[in-house]
Amino acid sequence: MKRGWNALLQEILKFRDQRDWKQFHTPKNLAAAIAIEAAELQEHFLWKSDTEVLAVLRNPEKRDKVNEELADVLIFTLLLADRLGVDIDAVVRRKLKNNAKKYPVEKARGNHKKYTELSE
Numbered sequence: 001m002k003r004g005w006n007a008l009l010q011e012i013l014k015f016r017d018q019r020d021w022k023q024f025h026t027p028k029n030l031a032a033a034i035a036i037e038a039a040e041l042q043e044h045f046l047w048k049s050d051t052e053v054l055a056v057l058r059n060p061e062k063r064d065k066v067n068e069e070l071a072d073v074l075i076f077t078l079l080l081a082d083r084l085g086v087d088i089d090a091v092v093r094r095k096l097k098n099n100a101k102k103y104p105v106e107k108a109r110g111n112h113k114k115y116t117e118l119s120e
Contacts, residue, residue, distance in 0.1 A: 005088050009078050016079065030080035034073060041069035 016022055044066050045053050056062045081088045102115035111118065 005078060005081075009082055012075055012078055013082065025079055025083060027080060027083055030076050030083060033076040034080065037069055037072040037076060041066065041073060044069065 016025065044056060044062065048056065057066065078088065080086075081091075103118070107118045108115075
């Protein structure tokens with residue numbers, strides 16, 4: 001991980017290291033933590049209509065809880081990327097480039113279909 005995320009990552013690593021938690025941050029555990037935190041994020045929206053979700057997000061206390069879960073997902077994602085030696089900036093840009101090929105604007109704009117279902 002090199003460029004834009006580095007300052008944030010350094011703060012996260014400092015927090016982790018002050019608590020001696022690196023020993024627990026194996027790739028397996030970090031991947032599990034990402035999935036668990038993502039599930040906790042989903043709990044705020046489960047069984048709610050889009051209108052109800054908007055109401056949740058307008059409530060400052062509930063929105064803060066959503067934001068905290070989102071932050072947890074991101075923190076564990078950055079820790080996993082660091083542990084694996086992944087340059088987040090580079091892999092996200094590569095993924096966007098690949099997705100641009102799979103989902104050309106003229107075929108995908110306003111269309112929710114998977115790239116394998118887009119008509120030629």
